Amino acid sequence: MSLRTASEDNMFRALIAFPAADVQTKAGMTTKQAKEAWETAQRAALNKHMEHFLTTKSVKPYPMYAVDPDKAYIDLCHRNGTKVDLDNAIEELNEGYKEDGLLFLPQKAKGCSKTDTRLKPAKLTKAYAYSTANPDGYFSDYLFPIFHSYGGVSTNASKLCHRGYGTMHDMLEIGDVDLDACFLPSVMFIAWNEQSARTKTPKKMYDIIERSTEGITTDDEWSKLISDTTIERIGRHGVIAMVECKL
Numbered sequence: 001m002s003l004r005t006a007s008e009d010n011m012f013r014a015l016i017a018f019p020a021a022d023v024q025t026k027a028g029m030t031t032k033q034a035k036e037a038w039e040t041a042q043r044a045a046l047n048k049h050m051e052h053f054l055t056t057k058s059v060k061p062y063p064m065y066a067v068d069p070d071k072a073y074i075d076l077c078h079r080n081g082t083k084v085d086l087d088n089a090i091e092e093l094n095e096g097y098k099e100d101g102l103l104f105l106p107q108k109a110k111g112c113s114k115t116d117t118r119l120k121p122a123k124l125t126k127a128y129a130y131s132t133a134n135p136d137g138y139f140s141d142y143l144f145p146i147f148h149s150y151g152g153v154s155t156n157a158s159k160l161c162h163r164g165y166g167t168m169h170d171m172l173e174i175g176d177v178d179l180d181a182c183f184l185p186s187v188m189f190i191a192w193n194e195q196s197a198r199t200k201t202p203k204k205m206y207d208i209i210e211r212s213t214e215g216i217t218t219d220d221e222w223s224k225l226i227s228d229t230t231i232e233r234i235g236r237h238g239v240i241a242m243v244e245c246k247l
Contacts, residue, residue, distance in 0.1 A: 010246060011148050011245065011246050012186060012245055013243075014139075014185050014187040014189055014244070014245045015187070015226065016049070016050065016142075016189050016242075017174070017188060017229075017240045018045060018190070018192070018234065019045070019239070020042065021041040021042055021044065021045040022041070023038045025037055039171060046144070046171065046239075050142060050189070052191065052204075054139075061112075061116055061130055062131050067129035068122065068129075069089075069128070076093065076096040076097070086124060089124070090104050090125060090127050102132065104127040104129055106126055106127060108128055116128070142243045143243060144243045145243070146159065148244060158242065160182055160241070161179075161182050162178065171239050171241035173238070173240075174227075179224075179226055182223065184223060188226055191204060191206050192205050192238070209225070
């Protein structure tokens with residue numbers, strides 16, 4: 001029902017994509033030193049971009065594919081062997097799913113009118129679904145690089161695959177990553193600069209893209225969506241990194 005994995009540490013893999021930072025290299029630097037300088041600059045940029053997600057304090061709905069109040073209520077009635085009676089649907093939903101960290105409200109949660117893009121509540125129950133387990137964002141912290149094992153898959157298999165120089169622990173330019181060969185995450189956090197025709201100063205934009213909400217059925221489709229999205233928004237020289245997010 002949420003982004004949680006089977007890991008006891010409540011970690012999940014995520015792909016971070018953001019514009020590459022300018023790197024100042026000094027004359028006489030070795031290739032290794034230049035590479036370390038580049039990674040240091042990108043790590044700083046990564047931290048800056050992720051502050052947006054780590055400090056967002058507005059209630060966010062669970063993915064619509066996972067928590068449809070109408071479907072959840074019908075399933076609850078079937079599970080309890082009761083008739084589908086909508087008179088007290090919201091009260092029954094809150095009682096039935098409270099242990100799952102879900103909250104159902106007849107109106108949008110206070111303070112989230114900007115982050116909750118749903119125009120109307122669910123058709124039958126007239127309810128909005130929210131998370132009480134993690135009300136202040138999708139995750140509480142992130143780690144780089146990945147070092148946990150998921151479902152028996154080694155940590156090395158969870159790294160990004162690259163076409164150029166580097167190791168599997170690096171942040172990489174998009175053009176150097178072989179997404180088709182990656183052990184891909186379920187979520188992508190992306191930050192990019194959007195130029196407005198009315199202002200000379202680019203506006204920083206952020207988005208979260210989840211595989212399950214995009215109608216993706218295969219790894220090929222998901223890797224193509226990641227590639228197309230990152231190239232369209234931040235170009236071939238944007239930076240991506242695989243990280244772990246902790247709920």
